[in-house]
Amino acid sequence: MASSNRILIIGGGIGGLGLAQGLLKTNIPFRVFERESALNFRPQGYRVRIGPDGQEALQSLLAPALYARLVNSLPPNAPGFAPAAHLDALTGEAQAKPGSGPPPSGLPGAQNTEQLNADRGVLRQVLMQGLENHVEFGKDFKDYAITPRGVIARFSDGSEEEGALLVAADGIRSRIRKQFLPSFSLMDTETRIIYGKTSLTLDLENTLNASALNGLVLVKDASQEHALALLLETMRFKDNEYRKDAPEDYIYWALMARKERFLASTTEEEILKLSSDQAAELARTITATWDESFRPLFSAQSIAHTSILRVLSIKPEIAVWNSSPYVTLIGDAIHPMSPTAAAGATTALRDAAALVRCLSEHDINVEAAGEYEQQMRKYAGETVAKSGWGGKLLYGQWSFDDMEEVEED
Known part of the structure; x- marks a missing residue:
């Protein structure tokens, strides 16, 4: 052509x-x-x-060889769609899984199918x-x-x-x-999310809530009118020939809530203009009352990689x-x-x-x-x-x- x-x-x-x-x-x-x-x-x-x-x-x-390379370049597959653990933010203890009826008609709920866990x-x-x-x-x-x-x-x-x-x-x-x-x-969902990552050091593994170190984990703070949810997942890369091309092992995390939950610490005009330093500080501020077993995630965060986003949708x-x-x-x-x-x-x-x-x-x-x-x-x-x-x-x-x-x- x-x-x-x-x-x-x-x-x-x-x-x-x-x-x-x-x-x-x-x-x-x-x-x-x-x-x-x-x-x-x-x-x-x-x-x-x-x-x-x-x-x-x-x-x-993808060509078969490239797909095989991709799979071998990523952490092990995640066992399913739903979080493996649900933890209370204020106590650090396990809590009942959230429930609000079935998902929309024709859509799967918690799938028992493996997910590629991709950086x-x-x-x-x-x-x-x-x-x-x-x-x-x-x-x-x-x-x-x-x-x-x-x-x-x-x-x-x-x-x-x-x-x-x-x-x-x-x-x-x-x-x-x-x-x-x-x-x-x-459409503005009125959701705001702080994204971050924290290096998976030995010190972090020894101090972070042990239940938060395996699989996808949901931590929820429902102490105020608008709930604050934290999703986190450990990213441990395979020790093979592709390990050199991957980052250090880390924990991915996302703090999400309706925007009202964040506005006690900042304004609607300022929230989306926050620098990485300011977004990192906001993450520490709004989790300050959480159980101490979660705080190392935010105190040791990689500040250069912290950002806040407005969630839009159709x-x-x-x-x-x-x-x-x-x-x-x-x-x-x-x-x-x-x-x-x-x-x-x-x-x-x-x-x-x-x-x-x-x-x-x-x-x-x-x-x-x-x-x-x-x-x-x-x-x-x-x-x-x-x-x-x-x-x-x-x-x-x-x-x-x-x-x-x-x-x-």
Whole structure:
């Protein structure tokens, strides 16, 4: 194919790189454009879980040897979706599992299926294998234009790239989505999350609550009107030939609550502008009354890796638009969701696999885009519903009908 028949992927995250691997495997020309100057230029969360559907997608996208390398580069698989332990934040003792009825119709509850327990940086490094000549860094997408030959992507440095299909893999603030679907609605879940990591030192293992050192653990503080939930998981990498490419063992953690729980210590305007130092201090402040067996997690945190985020989501009923042969979207660019379903990466990889399959069957045309988008709406909408249910269960997240629409920049 000529260069004008390439697929242009904007964004080198998990979904974009997964899509690139699938296109490489099926010999469909493509190029990836990533805004950041390097692969892991900035922290973007640390641990991501990849469920059975995501693993199946990865196996379809990657060459068998690369998939085997990925599995061997990650910590051992997690035994299931649900937390292995539920602990009371104020006492440190085990507590009954939270319950708020069954999950939304047709959705699984606590799955007894293994999850890939992936470090985001390691995952992206493995997904980059073989793509070195197909990815350009430091390319800040500006806008696109449809032409008689296809589509042109324009970048902030003044450069342009021509292709047959433009794929938005540029995340929750997707500029492609803003141009392609200007009336698309993002909702503020009013959830705020402090993400962090703490090195798994011998001292930490000796002082942290022993029940918090194995598997996914939920710690809950329901002492105030708005509950505060902590999810943490130990990341112990396998001792094999790939160990040298992985970070030191650590504990991933996320402190989450409705925004009101954080506003006693800061203001709504300031909370999303906090530096890493300030976010780390806020984590220590709002857990100051917790049992002392949890405090080492925050006192020893890697401050440079602490950040606070506002959680945005779409509603489960994903809008229908007229499919285009020139533009489509994957991952957070089209279906951002609360992380409480632990399914963002899985869903992005499902998108990549579905799009590759449709392109292989139909070529690059409106039929391929339309079939992919129809499939995506169903499974992604179900997953968004599950994420809302999980947020309600953990810390009382608003129902989708009560959320306010976000004005996009």
